[in-house]
Amino acid sequence: MATRPLTLAAPAGARRGPGLGAGLLLLAALGLLGLCLALARGEAPGTPGPWLLGTLALLLVGAAGLRGAAQGEGRMARTLPAAGALLLALLAAEALLRAYAVPPGLIPTPSRVGAALWAARTVLLRDALTTFVYEALLGFVLGALAGLGLGLLAVRFRFLERGLLPYTALLSSVPIVALAPVVVKAIGLGWPSKTAVVAITVLFPVLLSTVRGLHSASAHHLDLLHSYAATPAQTFRVARWPAALPFVFVALRLSVTLALINAIVAEFFGTEGSGLGFRIQIEVGRFGLDIVWAAIVVASVLGVASYLLMGALERRFVPARRL
């Protein structure tokens, strides 16, 4: 919710400050980088055991660094741990994949994926435009608006709530992989069919959360407003809508990542030749796993960005809970 996360852990090491943590992080990262460079020089070592131990030891140092760096409330303390954790994980993966000589056809090393990401950047950007903007984003907005509108209507007209809502609860349980082939068959191979799939999958959770949230206003609050002879519109504005907002945003936050993944999954049932899902499917068939992972990275960046954006909107629009 909008309240600050209440952590129970004692702020141990708070006095040492983030400086020591950042130092340990840097130490671990440099150590892992050294391992990677040493492995890059020659052939894969015959006995990977020592390399594994070295990597694990450096990861432990890094974890201690992360713990220190996460203390405090500054901008650094909020972004450094996530960035540091990613950096350590990537370097450790690179070192281990090289030490164990895992074939790139099974799991490519992060550096190979990075090279593929750069080499295929124009193609991937065009794919991202189709999948993210036309399919996921447009579908999400359409689905969320439809869900909100239907939710408001359902609460306004009891007949609709009682007659329609049970079905929406049922329909929201339709698995998207079963829905996608039918919709693609009905609307066609272009991006609108994927937009429709995304909109349908976003609509139901938003609708259900809206109705549930509008009913969640406290009875005391409603009684009080009733005793003030508040009009239904006033009651809605003062009590029902603020009570509904947290529910609506939970649904939106969960749907926004699902929208992207659903757009990608829907693309597996036929496209006109662009989109991240199309790219992944084509390249898996050609064992171009570095491009596959590059497409996955693009999808993940977009997914995280939209999730963070929803979080920011939630903090902006959901009133902080008061006592």
Added chain:
Amino acid sequence: MSAPRTSSPLLPMLAVAALALVLYWPVMLVANRGVADEALRSGADLGCGTAWQCATVLRNPVLPAPGQFAAGFRTLSTPPLAPTSAPYNALVTGSETLLGLALASVLGLGLATLLVFSRSFERATLPWLVASQTVPIVAIAPMLAVILGQYGVQGFLPKAIIAAYIAFFPVAVGAAQGLRSPDALQLDLMRTYRASAWQVFWQLRLPASLPYLFTALKVAATAALVGSIVAEISTISFSGLGKMLAENSRASDTVALWVIMVYGAALGIGLVALIGALERVVTRWRPAR
């Protein structure tokens, strides 16, 4: 939770269903007319005169006519326990999903506890947990199956693991939100009782998280179902709704796709209903709010 039910919703539900059925026929005719028209113009012999007449007998219609659907339903449902029938395959997919959901609950609750108790853990991992959810499982499912296969994990379990992978995140988010839902007043009260952190967790946070957890589990159930169906599509499978879906999609048997979609929907509804029943049992002791 919701407003008091004054009467059964059966009558409004029936009214809406009747309206939908009445509207379906003309929509279906209009939707199929174009395809029928095209087929007729290309010279195919459909055994019917005009595009309007052909709209109900197409082999791969945009929307199936009710008669077609019923016939397809009968063929795919009998005998119910044959390896090629939809009910049997739905049962297989359902059990994979339940196992995956159980794995996801354990993983999600553990993760939520860590997220709530350790801010450094939250800050270091939450963005990447979110990122992990945007990884299309269809792409990693075959790789995961190969890697798991190398360690002797085959058949049922890889599908459950892939289902758990897609389902754990809603559970973790919902549980974390629930664990944080007690407000400062309640936490202060616990403090005046000199409750330990563990007691606050066990007696205040965990019970308070249950409504959130069950809401999340319902989302996770459909997600897990998607996971197991996708896993069946992308790994070598001999049973399950995903296998049927892949086969009929390749054969472009549209009516069969509709029938399988209905079975998938029924399975999803059944799973959510199961969790709803579980919720009522578990939260029975909670006083009405």
